[in-house]
Amino acid sequence: MSVRRTVVVACTMLLTVGLLFMPAGHAGAQDKAAAPSPAAPQAKPTIAKICSNCHQPQEGSLRGNFDSVAYKTQSIQIKIDEATEILRFDKATLKVVNVKGENTEEPLRDIKKGKEVRIEYTEKDGKKFATLVSAKPAIKVAPEKQMTTADVEKLVAQGPEKGKYLLIDARPAPRFMEGAIPTAINIPFPAFEKMVDKLPKDKNALIVYYCAGFT
Helix, strand or coil, rough: HHHHHHHHHHHHHHHHHHHHHHCHHHHHHHHHHCCCCCCCCCCCCCCCCCCHCCCCCCCCEEEEEEEECCCCCCEEEECCCCEEEEEEECCCCCEEEECCCCCCHHHHHHHHHHHHHHEEEEEEEEEEEEEEEECCCCCCHHHHCCCCCHHHHHHHHHHHHHEEEEEEEEECCHHHHHHCCCCCCCCCCHHHHHHHHCCCCCCCCCEECCCCCCC
């Protein structure tokens, strides 16, 4: 402890002596040079946290939740976590995919608020112009591979040992921590390969997966 204090005091004395013999104006210049530069503005996120579980950021692409559309001003607003992005678009050239509805002339109106979307865009004069809007499609699961809520309730009532099943919650860990079906274990989809040791060794065991729905 005494050595550390000695070093601090010695450094302070040297600094004081140096300032006494410093040419006029030099100290002020040094102070300016040492002053921290203003922090650069933080860049807006381009992909929502929930999307980053399966996707990586891509140049010229945004992933988030659809918020609103205004065909009068030809603008789209999406939410990327807490950030908001507004993009312009040309109704005549904008491509909209994975959206089915009655609004063939204005298909963006068929996208529900909060729906996960991917938007490709170009940038000009600091403004983003959407060229493609793709809504997240629903996955297709064969009927024989689906279970009803009643079926799952029966298994949970029996328990894993008696029911001979493994119930896997494939949602991100934060969602699992908020609440899950009793007896379920959490294996987030992106981490599946790293957690295969949690799967039953019996190849005939029943494995039931669930997430946030058919999305």
